[in-house]
Amino acid sequence: MQFQEAKTAAGTIVVSAPIQGAGLLTIAGPAELNASGSFDVPPIYGSEGSLVYNTGRAVGAEWGAGSVVGVGVPRHVDIRATGGTVTLPASDRAVPGDLGVQDGTLRLAGGNLVLGGNLLVAGTLDCNGQSLVFTGGGVQSVSRSGGLSVPFVRLQKSAGSVILIDDLTLTGAADGSAIEFAGALDVFDLGSRTLTLLGSIKGGSGVSAVSKAGSSSNLVVNGTGALGTARFVSGGRTIHDLTLQAAGPGTLALSTPLTVTGTLGLVAGTLSTGVDSSPSRRPARWCGPPAWSAAT
Secondary structure, X not given: OEOOOOEXXXXXXXXXXXXXXXXXXXXXXXXXXXXXXXEOOOOEEOOOOEEEEOOOEEOOOOOOOOOOOEEOEOOEEXXXXXXXXXXXXXXXXXXXXXXXXXXXXXXXXXXXXXXXXXXXXXXXXXXXXXXXXXXXXXXXXXXXXXXXEEOEEEEOOXXXXXEEOOXXXXXXOOOOEEEEEOOXXXXXXXXXXXXXXXXXEEOOOHHHEEEEOOOOOEEEXXXXXXXXXXXXXXXXXXXXXXXXXXXXXXXXXXXXXXXXXXXXXXXXXXXXXXXXXXXXXXXXXXXXXXXXXXXX
16 A cells, blocks of 8 residues: 555544555554554654564564654554564664553563553563663553562652552662663552562652552562662552562661551661651561661
8 A cells, every 4th residue: 555645534544554655644543553564764753652472573664762742753653563573773762652562572672662641561571681660650550460670660750650550570670770760750669469679769859759559568578789779659658578588798878767557577787767756656567587677
């Protein structure tokens, strides 16, 4: 198929053959890309234009660089590759809206994945050592039944929060960090789930880099050396279980009050806190050989 004048696809289009002159095509709804389908150049996506991969393939002109919906940048992306793998190029790709990995695998290959909306994984998200970056100005959810494991998450938000719908494990980047607060206002909401950090917390200060806990949420921190500073937003300073299991001389700093209603497990490492740590003020039972220091 070849376009020689501007056209707008208002409904769902199924691309099963090469499209020439794709720069003249505006996609206002879903565009489903099948095995033999392709675009010669990036199409134009409307404000709600989305891209659906129905088969495994290397990402081409249909999904280009950039963070604003328009030429080569769809608002939403869905992976429905039926056991296949959709492989990103060795450069960043952004989804200003929602990303769904429904079936098959989405694999990063040298670039980061920047998300402005929700992340729903039912298949496999292979970050391949790269980062997930959350930039949306509202609430962004992260969900995968049974839990999700990725190396590193960066929050770079101006408002809203990132909330866990299911458990999340951050296995750590090459520099040993697991999560970074890099935005003007970052809130990581544990919801009622478990966040496991196999590395350090970095970036941010004060109210610009905080977590939000709940009476059913849990935090597990592993790692080595300086594990960073954990801050909790007012109204989100009650957690069920807090576990520190650091290798070597690992130290986690706590810069805000936190009430632990379940188990405070200091298995290994040091928890350094600026709040009252006297036995009468410890709001939870202890397990393991604790190493506790009060920051001055």
